[in-house]
Structure formats: C-alpha cells, structure tokens
Amino acid sequence: MKTPLLKFTDLGIYCSIAKVYLDPWKPVDKAIISHGHADHSRWGHKQYITHERNVPIVKHRLGDVNITGKKWGEPFSINGVKFTLYPAGHIIGSSQIRVEHKGEVWVFTGDYKIEDDGVATPYEPLKCHTFITECTFGLPAFLWQPQQEVYTDINEWWAQNKANGQTSVLFGYSLGKAQRLLKHLDPNIGKIYTHGAIENMTNVLRPMVNFPHTELITPDTKKEDIKGNIILAPPSAQGNTWIRKMAPFETASASGWMAFRGARRRRAVDKGFVLSDHCDWQGLLSAIKNTGANKVICTHGYTDIFSKYLCELGYDARTEATQFNEDNEEIIVASETTETT
Template identity: 60%
Template sequence: MKTPLLQFTDNGIYCKKANVYLDPWKPVDHAIISHGHADHSRYGHKKYITHHRNVPIIQHRLGEINVTGKEWGETFDVNNVKFSLHPAGHILGSSQIRVEYKGEGKTSILFGYSLGKAQRLLKYLNTDIGEIYTHGAIENMTEVLRPLVDFPKTTLITRETKKEQLLGNIVLAPPSAHGSTWIRKMVPYVTASASGWMTFRGARRRRAIDKGFVLSDHCDWGGLLESIEATGADKIICTHGYTDIFSKYLREQGYDARTEATQYGEEETEAALASKSTASV
C-alpha cells in the first residue's frame, strides 16, 4: 500500500519524506506554520517556516524563535520534497501549504467554454503555481476581450510547443478538445471541467473528467423560480437544459408552462471556434 505524503500523528500533520510537520500541536524539530492563530502556531519547535508577513505575528506571540519567512509561491526543498506557500485569505499572512514529491509530472487541463467560462476561469487562476497555456479557440476570444479586462498572461499552444513545456502547468481548453488528437499529444495529463452541469450527480464520470468544479454562468433552480415569480409572467416557455423536468415542475406549481424546440446549443458551437484555431502540439 502506498504511504500517503501527509499523515496525522500524535504531534500533528506529518510529512515523513521531509521529516517536517505542518502546524504541529506538540514540539517538533521542523515546523511549517500556516498562520498566526494560537492553535496553529505553538511554542517549542526548533525551527519555524512561515510567510514573511506572519513572522512578526508569531514572534510577538512566541518570543525568540528560529523562524524563516517565505514569499507567496516561493518554493523550498526539504529532503527532495518541494513546499510552497499560497494565499489563504484567512488573516494577514495566512497560507495554504502546497506539498509536492516527484510532482510537476503532469499537465493540468481545465475545460471551459471559449466565450465566458474560459475568461472567468483565467481571471482568477492562481498564476503562482505555473504558467497558463491556451487552446487557440480560447486564446483568440481572450485577445478580443483583453482591451476590456485585465487578464493574466497566457501562451498559445502551437505546433512548436513541446509537451515538456506544459508539464506542471495549466492548459485552458474548450470541451470539444476532450478526447481529440490535440489533447492526446499532451500525455501525461489530468483533466477538470468547470461547469454548472457538475452539480448533477455522475456528471464528472459521464464526461470522463478527473475533477469537476461547479461554476455556472446561469441562474440555478432557485434563481429561475425567483425570476419567474418576479416577472409575473402568465406563460413560461422552457428552451434550455432539462426543459421537460422544469416545465413539469412549473405546471405542478400552477404555471402555464411548456417546452419549445429551438436550435440553441449547450453553450456555443465549439467546433466552429476550434476550426479557426491554429493550435496543435
């Protein structure tokens, strides 16, 4: 059985390969501290590592200690295990602690529609953990929107892009790229999809996605019902999504509701956008 990289012990969360503890609750030789609250930064460790903004906080609380401050995204190795600190948003200097051992061996591919979802993801991706590469359909649309929005830097994947360049970094791609020749050339990789459809049970498995994140650009069930009530509409025509289920529910609530067949797609015709792309690996 494979030993997990992090384990819970009597002293706290322990990384055996590095002989380092994360926020230990008993005295240890080597401790990485996430933030300054008393239950996470305790007295008695021989060596402390934390974000530099947390250094004066824990020195004020703990006195003379051996402490080293690190910057966001700065990597440091302990016995061939790579650690880095990333903003947690809890209190000043609070950190998420990233632990890697023989990592950076896969490309992270995140699927999102080329107009809207991809830019929403791009705006809030953490660029501390790597570069962001893009499929041509997403790059082209993002360039149209750059004069309007301050996006992070992206790099278009072209025929000259080597898969070694992508390892350990993030690739933004449209859903239509999943299973394509374009993506198969990036092996090894892990996939994730950001969509409102991830709310539904089994959606990730049905789409053959490793990870799923619920992120929708539309109203949810409750929001739709609130909108219908607010408008005072006499008739509701359902055209997107699970139209039969929703219209049936509305009729049960006393509304005059029905479905109507349209030529609207799930979001957009990704194939058309992709056909304009020069992206390949």
C-alpha cells in the first residue's frame, strides 16, 4: 500500500518524506505553522516555518523561537517535497499549506474562511487531490449573514448604549476577532478602549494594518472617561474584577456560536453578534468544490456529520482526530494581560 503524503500521528500531521509536521500539538524538530492561534502554534518546536506576517505573532506569544518566514506563493523544498503557503483568510498571516510530491498535491487549511474581512489576506482557492479541512461550523444551521450588516448592528448597539449612558463591552478573541472588530468600529461614535491582551496584540499587528486609534485601560483609567465608549476585551475577562469599573455597561459577544439559540444566555452576555473567522456550512462546501479534490479529510468541528454529508455528495471523505480547538485561543490570554485591577 502506498504511504500517504501526510498522515495523522500522536504528535501532529506528519510528512514522513520531508520529516516535517504541520501544526503539531507536541514538540517536534521541524514544524510548518498555519497561523498564530494557540492550538495551532505551540511552544517547544526546534524550528518553525510560517508566513512572514505570522512571524511577529508567534514571537510575541512564544518568545525568541527559531522561526523562518515565507511569502505567499513562495515554494520551498524539504527532502524533495515542495511546500507553498497560500492565504487562508482566517486571521492575519494565516496560511493554507500546499504539499506536493511526484505530482500528488495535498492542501492543509488549518483554519480558514472564504469571506474577505478587510484585515486578513483573502482566502485563495487551491486545486489539489486531497483537501484537509476544518469543519468548526459544519452544520446546515450555520449560515452567516453579510458581515457588513453585522458591523452596522454592532455600531448601532454601541450608539444606543451611549445614548443610554452605558459603556459597551464587546468580547472577542485577542488575536483575529478583536482586530476584525476594531477595523470596523465607527470612531465617530466615541473612543475605543482595549483590554491589555488585545492592546498588546494589536500593537504587534499595527505595522501591517491601518487600525483606528485605541486607548489601553489601566488601573489609572477613570470611570467617567470610559462611560459611553466601547471596550474590546477577550472572553477571559468576562466576570472578573477587571470589568467592575466599567459599570454601568452592556456586554456583547461576537462569535459564530451566537447563532445557537441559548448561546448568549450561556455566555452571560446581553447581546450576541454572529460573526465568525471560520466558514459557515455553505462556505465549507463551496471551498471544497473549488479545490477539485475527491478526497477530503475532516479534522476539527462537526466532523462526523460533515464527512457523512460529503460522502453522500460523492466525495471520498473521512475524519481524523486532532487537538485543534477554537476555544484554545484563549489559553494564552492570561499571560498577555497587563491589568491587575
């Protein structure tokens, strides 16, 4: 039996010919990293290879690691296997990893979305024989509304809260979601304040993207200065002592999970905005169709349901277990926080 170009092991997705792993979840000698979220970019590898825009993100989160940056579409060979990074559209610097050997092509997406959010380099469809796809939102119930409508709703919510004399606290992951929200907030409504984890990460990304001005909340920030403005904070800040000085306030979460009935209540927020950095059901199907691939491997998310549906469509689809999980992005937030109040 022919050895597959990529296989799933206890350490991660492995290319045995090149002796390199893709987004490994345990320490390895050489790793190609799709993007900077904590579940895909982990500490402990001897050598990291990633897109050049992801280099400062990885260094910010993991320290002074041995890392090499590549450009989009810049092929590099390891033991005769050609690797190339292409935009995944998930967050800034996120890549699909194209792997080619003796005419066989696999594409590992990491996390991705096909909608251009105005911050990340837009997703680029790639032709391949085997496509490794996430399916975080791989259920027909997940259908995103046009993102501009969501941004309008968020700004109107903020404006209404300000008219009511309340501060707006908007929760989103410190890397990716927070910057997407920031890019589309209307600074004409008021000032944009940030939690330390978001401010620190945004400062890493400012050389790449023109973001609105933000003000870091510190122990010296006065309550009267915050009132009526908006605060971007990671989900981990919810319910802790840091948020008490914001009262009176309204809270909201921006997440694809807000599409689920009851999600807002479970997350104890006043408002939910359905906004995801992953594909919805139709986005996944469209992306897979455009690859021309017959073989599809479903990794994290609703793998069983989604792969079964793909098989009904005629694809050779299966599932593989990984240690990727969207919520793991918040693991690192605590170490990035500068506030103590």
